[in-house]
Amino acid sequence: MIKTRGYAAHNPTSPLTPFTFERREPGAHDVQIEILYCGICHTDLHQARNDWSGSIYPMVPGHEIVGRVTCVGGQVTKVKAGDYAGVGCMVDSCRHCSACNEGLEQYCEEGPTWTYNCKERGSEQLTFGGYSERIVVEERFAVKVPASLDLKAVAPLLCAGITTYSPLRHWKVGKGQKVGVIGLGGLGHMGVKFAKALGAQVVMITTSPAKGKDALRLGADEVLVSKDSAAMARQAGSFHFLLNTIPNPHDVNPYLALLKRDSTMVLVGALTALDPPPQGGSLILGRRHLAGSAIGGIPETQEMIDFCAAHQIVSDVEMVPMQAVNEAYERLVRNDVRYRFVIDMASLKQV
Numbered sequence: 001m002i003k004t005r006g007y008a009a010h011n012p013t014s015p016l017t018p019f020t021f022e023r024r025e026p027g028a029h030d031v032q033i034e035i036l037y038c039g040i041c042h043t044d045l046h047q048a049r050n051d052w053s054g055s056i057y058p059m060v061p062g063h064e065i066v067g068r069v070t071c072v073g074g075q076v077t078k079v080k081a082g083d084y085a086g087v088g089c090m091v092d093s094c095r096h097c098s099a100c101n102e103g104l105e106q107y108c109e110e111g112p113t114w115t116y117n118c119k120e121r122g123s124e125q126l127t128f129g130g131y132s133e134r135i136v137v138e139e140r141f142a143v144k145v146p147a148s149l150d151l152k153a154v155a156p157l158l159c160a161g162i163t164t165y166s167p168l169r170h171w172k173v174g175k176g177q178k179v180g181v182i183g184l185g186g187l188g189h190m191g192v193k194f195a196k197a198l199g200a201q202v203v204m205i206t207t208s209p210a211k212g213k214d215a216l217r218l219g220a221d222e223v224l225v226s227k228d229s230a231a232m233a234r235q236a237g238s239f240h241f242l243l244n245t246i247p248n249p250h251d252v253n254p255y256l257a258l259l260k261r262d263s264t265m266v267l268v269g270a271l272t273a274l275d276p277p278p279q280g281g282s283l284i285l286g287r288r289h290l291a292g293s294a295i296g297g298i299p300e301t302q303e304m305i306d307f308c309a310a311h312q313i314v315s316d317v318e319m320v321p322m323q324a325v326n327e328a329y330e331r332l333v334r335n336d337v338r339y340r341f342v343i344d345m346a347s348l349k350q351v
């Protein structure tokens with residue numbers, strides 16, 4: 001076993017603190033990665049604070065992991081020592097259901113093994129995430145990261161990137177379409193960049209007028225402030241697609257009213273009940289669709305990384321040391337992030 005240092009939550013209310021645990025020695029199909037950077041996803045906060053219930057402690061969060069491969073098992077072909085690699089939200093799945101066979105491991109019929117807040121398959125051993133100095137993972141669940149990209153800004157691609165890329169691709173967003181991205185945070189800013197790169201006309205739909213300038217810089221063609229009901233009414237029935245990244249229960253009805261007939265709004269943020277619930281009329285009158293999407297499978301995650309390399313797309317990040325993770329969480333709650341916090345894991349050496 002390999003002694004590994006990290007930071008863990010021990011209950012829903014106390015700050016994260018230094019925590020030492022053990023990783024397995026790499027097996028024949030495993031890749032061992034020295035973690036250089038790990039993004040802070042809003043999901044980390046939801047899980048650490050048990051917002052979705054069922055959190056397991058101690059919890060080492062972190063599923064936007066980028067690092068250097070330090071060693072690989074004898075059967076590994078995807079990467080070699082010295083390469084850069086990434087790990088996202090999953091470290092295993094059943095590998096034989098129809099979803100796994102299609103490379104959609106996030107929809108594994110037996111449930112994927114999440115990178116943290118989960119148990120290893122067939123074992124009571126907890127999985128521990130990326131707020132730590134290294135990770136050991138099956139090569140199937142690692143992706144190759146080209147050295148040509150800014151590595152610290154690549155980390156958020158492993159969750160925020162794939163979670164926005166996947167629905168944009170699945171619903172075939174592209175040229176000639178007016179696309180709205182709702183919520184300019186970690187996911188939203190990647191959604192804007194991808195929708196733009198795919199050729200769509202992009203409207204940033206935000207509660208924060210102060211973010212308007214940034215939205216335009218990130219690639220939006222227009223900004224729509226959702227609290228401005230007159231502006232919302234002017235755009236009613238005009239969108240081909242909406243990507244909704246709002247992290248909390250909220251009223252989806254004003255957003256559904258923005259959709260054209262037969263168009264879709266995809267939820268990626270609100271995992272719990274919508275409040276108030278969607279009105280039947282919002283969907284029926286216009287044959288509109290309300291859908292959801294979870295991260296993306298491993299083949300599509302690699303495709304997304306390669307797309308980013310081809311289009312020079314990375315995340316806009318603010319670097320934080322590991323010791324400042326609790327402060328970063330508070331700022332995330334206050335909607336004070338431009339647009340993703342990333343932990344520089346070199347700071348762990350000072351713990």
Ligand code: NAP
Pocket residue numbers: 040041042043044046159160163182183184185186187188205206207208211245246247248250267268269270271293294295332335337339
């Ligand atoms: P984030 O960085 O905090 O961004 C969320 C943005 O939503 C905020 O910047 C804000 O943008 C807007 N917002 C916040 N509260 C709002 C409210 N009450 N009403 C309307 N808008 C609000 O969060 P994130 O990391 O992007 O994550 C977003 C959500 O996606 C989280 O719930 C996370 O757990 C979830 N998630 C899901 C998946 C998946 O697979 N489906 C993957 C990753 C994350 P404005 O200031 O522009 O309004």
Ligand code: ZN
Pocket residue numbers: 041042043044063089159160
């Ligand atoms: Zn995430």
Ligand code: ZN
Pocket residue numbers: 093094095096097098099100101107108109110111
């Ligand atoms: Zn499966």
